Amino acid sequence: MSQADTVVILDFETTGLSPQQWDRAIEIGAICIRNGEIIDQFQELMNPGFRIDGFIESYTGISNSMLAKAPCCADVMRKFSNFIGDYNLVAHNASFDKNFLDAELGRISRKYSGNFACSMLAARRLYPNAPNHKLGTLVEYANIPIDGVYHRALDDSKMTTGLWLAMLKEIKRRYDRTDIPFSLMQKLIKTPKKKVSQLLKN
């Protein structure tokens, strides 16, 4: 598989909002797509080494007893590092997932060299009239079949994948394009809303 046409769409469940505040990953889910087709997936719970609070148990459905049986973060992240290789990456509100990915890989002295793109920033430009740009709202807004439950890593990565593919399809339809390279999506999320049409028409 070439680096350019393969993308990994990932989602972390974590103990909180910030690895800088001692938060850790507790689950990683990811879907690998190539040329718009799902070709692989990854899902693992990981034990952060301490008990998670009741809010996170309730929010994710991941319990302390489930995590007690799970491998440690280092073991899972080594496997996940091999899974993502140097492929480009996508996440919903990517700054959050990138922060945890960098932190967890940093703990095992690993890095990745792919580029990151954000489905939320892309959706803000392509679907400015959506009620809001939460993943669940956008899945409904774009008529994407719901696959699983929200706030579990693999299911959220599946729905983010559906959203990503729907946006690629929408750009093709709206701007009569046949090919949408990852680099164009990266440009899109950095383009002011008023200049989106200008970018995608070229």
Place this chain on the structure above:
DNA sequence: TGCCAGGCCCTCTTTAGGGCCTT
């Protein structure tokens, strides 16, 4: 372990403030 983030984006902006989005 035991704290409460941070990047993006809009506007009543840029010498700033606040909402959105992620767990």
